[in-house]
Structure formats: C-alpha cells, structure tokens
Amino acid sequence: KNQVEQSPQSLIILEGKNCTLQCNYTVSPFSNLRWYKQDTGRGPVSLTIMTFSENTKSNGRYTATLDADTKQSSLHITASQLSDSASYICVDQSGGSYIPTFGRGTSLIVHP
C-alpha cells in the first residue's frame, strides 16, 4: 500500500527562524511529489511540485528537495512569518496511478 510519512507531526518556531519538514514516501515508480500548504478550514494550496529529474525547487521562501534514491523529500522554510502557520502536506502521485497519496501533514505554528 502506498504510504507517505511526514515528520514532525507538529512544530513550533519563533518568527524569523528557519525550519525543515520531512516526507518519506514508499511508492515506485516515481512520478511526482508535491508539497501543499493548508490553512485551517481551507483547501490545500500548491507550493512545489517535483519530478524525477529535479532534486531541488524553490518558491519564494519555500525550498523543496527530493532524493529519489532514499525516497525522501524535505520542505525548508526560510525566515518564517506568522502567516506560515498552517499544515504542510506532502503528496505522492506515483506507482503508475493517478490517485494521489496524502501525508498526514506537519502542523507548523509560528510564534511572534
């Protein structure tokens, strides 16, 4: 069964600090891996989408990395802001299926 495991489950940081969120996926063959930001009570918003040929991709203060050999991805947030408080979800769409597998998300809280 396809699995996406995220860590940590939750994270509290001070405004201005950096943080890194982890995602491990199990599915082969690899197709693409996405990171989403989900504010409470809202739909997920895409941050980055990574394909096999990409090992790093940035979107403003968000930088995602991908290691297809170890099946790991990370999302690095630089100079965090209060508005970064949200759930960050890793989504794997691999295994020859068009059905995505969602991780449980990392709940990030940024304190002033």
Place this chain on the structure above:
Amino acid sequence: EPEVTQTPSHQVTQMGQEVILRCVPISNHLYFYWYRQILGQKVEFLVSFYNNEISEKSEIFDDQFSVERPDGSNFTLKIRSTKLEDSAMYFCASSEARNSYGYTFGSGTRLTVV
C-alpha cells in the same frame, strides 16, 4: 486568479438524508476531483472525473456516492443516504491535465451529519 468555488460552505443534514455538494471548477480545466478530510485526519482522494465519466475512484467512493456534471460549469457530489461517518470537509479540485502539475482546490464544504 482563477478559483474553484464550492457551495455551501457548511451543510448540516440528518442521518439518512441525501446531500448534494456543489463545485464550479476553473473554466478551462478538464479534470475534476473530490476529496474529503475527516476532522484531524489526512486528505483522502474520492474520485476523479473527465469527459463526463469517472476516471478513478477510491475504496471510499462506494455506491452511496455519485458525481455529475449537470451543465457546463457545475460539478456535484451526491451522497444518497448520509451516515454519521460522512461528516467531513469535502474539497473539490480541478486541473488542466490528468497528471497536472497544478491542482487547484476549492475552500471546501464542511458536512455535518447529525
């Protein structure tokens, strides 16, 4: 920026009743999806829809569920006889292509079954 619009934002229904959740996808998108998220749990795929038929569906999407594109703009999810465990946030999404590098999600409909 184009949006996926969902109505209503919150629906309360009695167990056993039928509900229809409505979505207006982005106008030039061809693939449509429904997801659900039970409170405190991860987002789960329900169904994808293209060219007026279901492309993929998950184990969750049983005979109680159906989808329809009744006209050129709306995409609906019907739950025939709601159960308490159907209480969740339901998200509609759309994309230009099947394995698109950009799904756009709506803000969701919170369904509460009492």
